[in-house]
């Protein structure tokens with residue numbers, strides 16, 4: 260069975276992420292979307308909330324499983340019986356960080372392959388941080404995040420600001 264892992268913060272999940280998930284799910288028997296616990300970041304949504312939101316957003320894609328992890332990514336991917344990491348790429352600004360990270364992972368685990376999927380043009384400008392900023396100042400986020408999560412995201416951002 261071919262298994263891919265799509266790691267990220269997903270704070271919150273956006274339509275840009277979903278586009279990558281649905282395209283990547285066609286390349287694997289199972290795609291694991293894994294929320295990374297980053298001790299250096301204070302997220303808007305708890306780990307459990309992000310997992311729930313991802314479950315809701317991906318419920319129509321049968322070969323996706325949502326999970327969470329902390330620690331080294333390649334150790335986690337190995338534990339899932341996979342050697343494939345899927346990441347999305349937007350602008351050139353994503354490239355430098357992703358390039359360095361993919362090489363670092365390969366250095367410690369040469370069998371690990373990071374696969375980059377180019378964003379679809381209609382989602383290229385969408386980021387979790389952009390969504391948060393937009394909602395904070397009262398802008399509409401409809402069409403940018405899964406419809407079923409819009410209200411929850413707006414409510415949380417208003418509560419926090």
Ligand code: ADP
Pocket residue numbers: 266267268269270273274275276279345346347348349353377378379382383384385386387
């Ligand atoms: P991280 O904190 O690990 O960068 P993110 O949740 O911000 O996690 O992003 C997870 C992955 O999704 C990254 O590979 C990122 O480049 C990709 N991504 C985010 N937004 C988009 C988008 N609009 N189109 C394509 N890929 C995206």
